[in-house]
Each structure stands twice: as C-alpha cells, then as structure tokens.
Amino acid sequence: LDSGADDVIRGDDDSIEVVCEPGLFEPIRQALDAAGLRSDIAAIVMKPDNEIALQAEDAEKMQKLLDALEGLDDVQEVYTNASMGDS
DSSP: OTTSOSEEEEOTTSOEEEEOOGGGHHHHHHHHHHTTOOOSOOOOOOOOSSOEEEOHHHHHHHHHHHHHHHTSTTOOOOOOOEEEOOO
8 A cells, every 4th residue: 555556455365456547557556576475466457436236148248258258369358346246
C-alpha cells in the first residue's frame, strides 16, 4: 500500500492479489521485489467492479461466446464480468 496500491487481497490459498492502477504496476512490482516478495505470476488484468451471476443456459451461452472470442487469431485477451456457477 505504501507503494501506491489501492488494495491487497489475501486468497484462501495464501496467494496475494495487489489491486492498482495499470500505470503503477511496474513500480509496485519493483517495490515487492525489493522487499523480497517474488511473484509466481505478475500481470495486468481487467477485473470487473460488479459481477453478473449467470446460471444454466445463460452461462452455457456465455461460455460458448467466450470460447469463440478466445479462438480468434487477432484476440489477445478476453475479459468478462459474468460469474458462471456450476450448471
């Protein structure tokens, strides 16, 4: 937080997620490295503020759409605010 992060979230598996503006990613990553906290994964991702829960048929349709988008050669990343439960 002292390096400019908005939030630090500890996961159930003892992982740590650092939330920050994309422009602060590199300085925060460097501050964590300097503190001896090496990351297994360090990436900028888009995370929704509000998730929409989809169930059954809607979740299946959304998953098909996401799969189709990810299969396109020109698509690098696909993000969604859909939260799909077990259907």
